[in-house]
Amino acid sequence: MPGTDPFALFAEWMALAEAEEINDPDAMALATATPDGRPSVRMVLMRRHGPEGFGFFTNLESRKGQEIAANPHGALCIHWKSLRKQVRAEGPLVQVSDADADAYFQSRSRNSRIGAWASDQSRPLDRRETFLDRIAETKARFGEEGEVGRPPHWSGFRLVPDRIEFWEDGEFRLHHRRLFVRQADGSWNEGLLYP
Numbered sequence: 442m443p444g445t446d447p448f449a450l451f452a453e454w455m456a457l458a459e460a461e462e463i464n465d466p467d468a469m470a471l472a473t474a475t476p477d478g479r480p481s482v483r484m485v486l487m488r489r490h491g492p493e494g495f496g497f498f499t500n501l502e503s504r505k506g507q508e509i510a511a512n513p514h515g516a517l518c519i520h521w522k523s524l525r526k527q528v529r530a531e532g533p534l535v536q537v538s539d540a541d542a543d544a545y546f547q548s549r550s551r552n553s554r555i556g557a558w559a560s561d562q563s564r565p566l567d568r569r570e571t572f573l574d575r576i577a578e579t580k581a582r583f584g585e586e587g588e589v590g591r592p593p594h595w596s597g598f599r600l601v602p603d604r605i606e607f608w609e610d611g612e613f614r615l616h617h618r619r620l621f622v623r624q625a626d627g628s629w630n631e632g633l634l635y636p
């Protein structure tokens with residue numbers, strides 16, 4: 442008998458969260474680390490989920506981008522307060538295809554696309570005005586109607602999980618934890634963890 446597909450279960454939970462959360466049901470904490478194992482974490486939006494992994498988009502030259510380039514492993518955690526549910530996943534980070542990055546970039550508002558050109562994400566900024574000036578310059582460069590394509594330093598990654606854990610709140614902290622571990626043949630082994 443085939444076991445539960447963790448990506449189908451994730452999609453069910455995400456659909457519940459989309460109906461219940463007050464905003465950003467796809468906001469997740471993403472942890473990366475330097476090659477010597479010093480971790481860092483920040484929120485990003487999970488814009489893809491399914492058998493190819495959990496996808497997000499970002500600046501490749503940001504702190505996270507540089508950490509991923511040097512150590513392509515990550516962990517994520519998503520918590521839906523309204524549902525009292527949490528999902529965690531760990532695995533390698535793989536850059537998305539140019540076609541996927543282009544498609545997602547073009548789905549963003551024009552001002553967000555301009556911002557992606559103007560921001561040196563995670564690098565020091567002397568004062569806010571410098572950034573606003575850069576946005577104005579970038580807008581002038583593209584003109585009112587000009588096509589704003591994806592910058593070369595902007596793309597996305599998929600965290601391809603080898604472990605996914607689903608956590609549900611239980612009364613008296615007797616929570617329910619289901620752990621899925623990917624097997625060598627690609628199938629998933631499901632077990633429980635003490636809370």
Ligand SMILES: Cc1cc2nc3c(=O)[nH]c(=O)nc-3n(C[C@H](O)[C@H](O)[C@H](O)COP(=O)(O)O)c2cc1C
Pocket residue numbers: 465468481482483484485486487497498499500503504505506562563
């Ligand atoms: C709810 C939320 C969603 C965010 N989504 C993204 C995102 O999808 N991509 C991104 O690059 N930054 C996103 N950010 C900003 C990041 O948290 C972070 O400030 C930025 O990516 C720089 O991180 P780094 O210096 O570790 O690279 C988001 C922040 C919040 C609070």
